[in-house]
Structures are given as structure tokens and as C-alpha cells.
Amino acid sequence: MTTSVGTPTTLDLGPATGLSCRECGHRVPLAAEFACGECFGPLEVSYDFGAVRREDIEAGPRSIWRYRRLLPVPSDVDSHPNTDPGCTRLVRADRLAAELGVRRLWVKDDTGNPTHSFKDRVVAVALAAARTLGFTVLACPSTGNLANAVAAAAARAGWESVVLIPSSLERAKVLTTAVYEGALIAVDGNYDDVNRLATELAAEHEDWAFVNVNVRPYYAEGSKTLGYEIAEQLGWRLPSQVVVPVASGSQLTKVDKAFRELGELGLVEPTPYRVFGAQATGCAPVSAAFKAGQDVVAPVRPSTIARSLAIGAPADGPYVLDAVRRTNGAVEDVTDEEVVEGIRLLARTEGIFAETAGGVTVATAKKLIETGQLDPDAETVLLITGDGLKTLDAVADRVGPRATVAPSAAAVRAALGF
Numbered sequence: 001m002t003t004s005v006g007t008p009t010t011l012d013l014g015p016a017t018g019l020s021c022r023e024c025g026h027r028v029p030l031a032a033e034f035a036c037g038e039c040f041g042p043l044e045v046s047y048d049f050g051a052v053r054r055e056d057i058e059a060g061p062r063s064i065w066r067y068r069r070l071l072p073v074p075s076d077v078d079s080h081p082n083t084d085p086g087c088t089r090l091v092r093a094d095r096l097a098a099e100l101g102v103r104r105l106w107v108k109d110d111t112g113n114p115t116h117s118f119k120d121r122v123v124a125v126a127l128a129a130a131r132t133l134g135f136t137v138l139a140c141p142s143t144g145n146l147a148n149a150v151a152a153a154a155a156r157a158g159w160e161s162v163v164l165i166p167s168s169l170e171r172a173k174v175l176t177t178a179v180y181e182g183a184l185i186a187v188d189g190n191y192d193d194v195n196r197l198a199t200e201l202a203a204e205h206e207d208w209a210f211v212n213v214n215v216r217p218y219y220a221e222g223s224k225t226l227g228y229e230i231a232e233q234l235g236w237r238l239p240s241q242v243v244v245p246v247a248s249g250s251q252l253t254k255v256d257k258a259f260r261e262l263g264e265l266g267l268v269e270p271t272p273y274r275v276f277g278a279q280a281t282g283c284a285p286v287s288a289a290f291k292a293g294q295d296v297v298a299p300v301r302p303s304t305i306a307r308s309l310a311i312g313a314p315a316d317g318p319y320v321l322d323a324v325r326r327t328n329g330a331v332e333d334v335t336d337e338e339v340v341e342g343i344r345l346l347a348r349t350e351g352i353f354a355e356t357a358g359g360v361t362v363a364t365a366k367k368l369i370e371t372g373q374l375d376p377d378a379e380t381v382l383l384i385t386g387d388g389l390k391t392l393d394a395v396a397d398r399v400g401p402r403a404t405v406a407p408s409a410a411a412v413r414a415a416l417g418f
């Protein structure tokens with residue numbers, strides 16, 4: 001775990017010591033770089049953690065900054081304005097467990113973040129690192145939730161923001177970004193087009209921190225906090241199985257990384273765990289590669305109601321396959337019909353209204369259980385990463401009042417069938 005680069009750096013990014021290439025191991029000092037100069041592989045943050053104790057974490061703030069000793073952020077990170085996400089609930093889901101036929105089930109409810117999705121975690125870390133790296137504008141290409149998180153974090157920090165979205169995005173996600181009054185640009189194209197555009201713009205505007213492009217190595221580390229929190233909330237131990245939605249695949253790989261780090265640092269017993277990936281069939285390139293036994297992920301053209309997961313060319317796809325195969329997990333996908341059923345099942349059993357990505361996770365868990373891939377006797381955590389209020393259209397024609405009646409008790413009783 002203890003790694004360091006040859007060139008010392010003067011930047012204070014906490015325990016981060018440099019960036020290293022995931023493919024060839026080439027190392028560079030901490031900077032706003034994301035691709036290896038030798039092989040174009042993705043760069044990842046390296047650390048020298050030293051000793052990290054549970055007590056230090058437990059004494060920290062009720063936000064992701066309690067894990068700052070494990071993140072590429074400055075030691076005074078919580079003295080700067082940021083959205084301070086994290087410490088969302090881990091809910092024991094007994095009624096959902098009974099429906100699914102499993103014994104011990106938990107839901108990590110990340111709808112409780114400031115802009116109602118897990119993206120606040122990654123953006124908060126990206127903003128903190130970007131400030132240290134000297135940026136002044138926060139930017140992103142987004143499928144929706146990232147747009148919300150970037151616009152809100154920039155507003156709070158007093159930064160300008162530039163947010164690029166596909167013009168087909170759900171109205172709720174457009175409005176919940178626009179309200180922060182940064183620069184929001186709708187692009188005629190799908191997410192992969194918008195992403196290409198962002199890469200081009202990032203090369204031309206050196207003061208723009210595109211959170212998931214030129215500061216992606218830092219951004220990605222924010223997803224580790226989901227793994228840390230789950231372990232801490234379980235009483236400093238790892239779950240046996242975790243089901244994670246997959247868009248670019250970054251979140252899944254970082255939850256796995258968090259579990260490994262906790263074990264290596266002695267913060268938890270390094271017990272075995274299995275990581276499962278969840279996709280919508282209308283955009284399931286990683287699931288397809290997993291099932292075909294391939295190492296490369298062939299891009300697809302997305303067509304699914306789960307737009308927050310609609311990345312047809314997932315940057316971390318191959319690393320998802322690595323993590324899932326190494327931990328004896330799987331990647332599975334579900335139809336849009338099953339996604340809607342997943343949303344409704346979670347709502348009626350646990351009182352949690354998830355967006356389509358949550359429907360993907362619940363429905364995929366159900367399918368993994370039915371097909372014998374997920375062990376019903378092992379403790380399982382489902383990651384619910386976004387709020388249903390942002391994707392109301394998914395359920396709009398399925399749910400509604402049972403009846404519309406005159407304002408009389410008799411009419412209500414009649415409608416209830418008494």
C-alpha cells in the first residue's frame with residue numbers, strides 16, 4: 001500500500017504522493033494529468049498512508065472528510081466551502097430481504113447527499129483537489145447527477161461552472177442544475193459525444209477543472225468513501241457481497257479499492273467479499289463482456305430509461321471486469337421494465353424512492369439471486385445511488401391515486417372497498 005513517487009511534491013494533497021499508470025506503472029508527480037505519457041493508460045493516485053486509526057476517523061466530521069487521511073485532499077479540507085457530502089444512512093432492509101429471499105440485506109441510501117446522488121462525493125473531492133492544483137472553474141460532461149453536483153459545489157465555493165449535458169436529459173435534472181446559475185450547455189448528442197467534447201475543451205482551457213476528465217484521478221477516489229462508510233457503519237467490518245451500479249465503472253472499482261485498503265491498513269479484518277455490477281440491458285457493455293468471458297469492453301449505443309448509467313464506452317469497464325472476477329462476483333443486466341419494478345419494490349418494502357439507477361441495482365440483485373449467482377445466505381449491501389424525484393417519468397404512468405372521490409367519509413370508505 002505504501003507507495004511514493006521519485007519526485008517530491010510541494011502540493012498538500014494529504015496522503016497522496018503522486019500519480020501512477022494503471023497499465024504500465026509509470027509514475028508522475030501530483031498534477032492535473034489523467035493519461036499516462038508512456039502508454040496513454042489511466043493515471044491513479046498513489047499514497048503513503050502511514051498509520052491511520054479508527055479513533056481518528058470516528059473523531060472526524062460527519063461527512064466524507066472524516067476519511068481525509070485516505071483521500072487526495074489537503075489536511076485543512078474542511079475549512080474550505082464545499083458540499084460536505086457523505087455519512088448517508090445504511091438501512092437494514094428486512095422487508096426487501098424477505099421479498100428477495102435473502103437473509104441479511106442492507107441498503108446504502110445515497111439519496112441523502114446534498115444534491116441527492118453519490119456524485120456529491122466525487123465532486124467534493126475533485127473540488128478540493130482542483131483548488132490545491134490551482135483551478136478556478138469547475139466543469140463536467142454529465143448524464144445528469146454530476147451536473148447537479150458540479151453546479152451546486154461551484155456555487156457554494158464561489159466558483160464558476162461549465163456543465164455540458166446531452167439535450168435529451170430528463171427535465172428534472174436540467175432544472176436542478178440550472179437553478180444554481182452556472183453555465184449550463186445542452187449539446188445535441190448522446191453522453192459519449194458530450195464526453196468527447198469535454199476532453200477537447202479541457203485541453204484548450206487550462207483553468208477549467210473537468211472533474212471527470214482532467215482531474216479524474218482525484219475525482220474517482222471520492223467513490224472510495226462509499227466503501228469506507230459501509231464498513232464503518234457495519235461496525236468496522238466488510239460485507240460479504242455488494243451490488244454496485246455501473247456507468248463508467250469508476251464507482252465499482254473504488255468501492256473494491258476501499259475494502260482492500262481498509263483490510264491492508266488493519267482498520268477491518270480482511271474478510272473475503274464479492275463485488276457485483278449492475279447495468280441496464282439497454283446499455284450493458286460491461287455485462288456483455290463479462291458474460292462473453294472477454295477482457296475488452298466493446299462500446300454500445302445506449303437506449304435505456306436509466307440515463308444516469310447510459311455510458312456506452314465505459315472508461316473503467318476493463319477494471320470492473322478485473323474486480324468482479326478477482327472477487328468471484330458477476331455483472332448482470334436488467335430490462336427497463338425490470339428497472340421500474342425494482343424502483344417500486346424498494347419503495348413499497350423500504351420506503352426509499354430511488355431513481356432509475358437504484359431500480360437497476362435492486363432488479364439486478366433480484367436476478368442475481370434468482371439465477372443463483374448471489375448467495376442468499378451471505379450478508380449483502382445494495383448501493384442506492386440516486387433519488388427518484390429526479391426521474392419521476394420512470395414511474396409516472398404506473399402509480400397514482402387509487403381513486404378521486406368527493407370530500408365525504410363515505411366516498412373514501414367506498415373507494416377503500418368497505
Ligand SMILES: *Cc1c(COP(=O)(O)O)cnc(C)c1O
Pocket residue numbers: 117118119145146245246247248249250251252308309355357358385386
Ligand atoms: C454516475 C452514477 C453512477 C455510476 O457511476 P460510475 O462511477 O460512472 O460507474 C451510479 N449511480 C448514479 C445515480 C450515478 O449518477
Ligand SMILES: [Zn+2]
Pocket residue numbers: 021022023024025026036037038039040041
Ligand atoms: Zn502507462
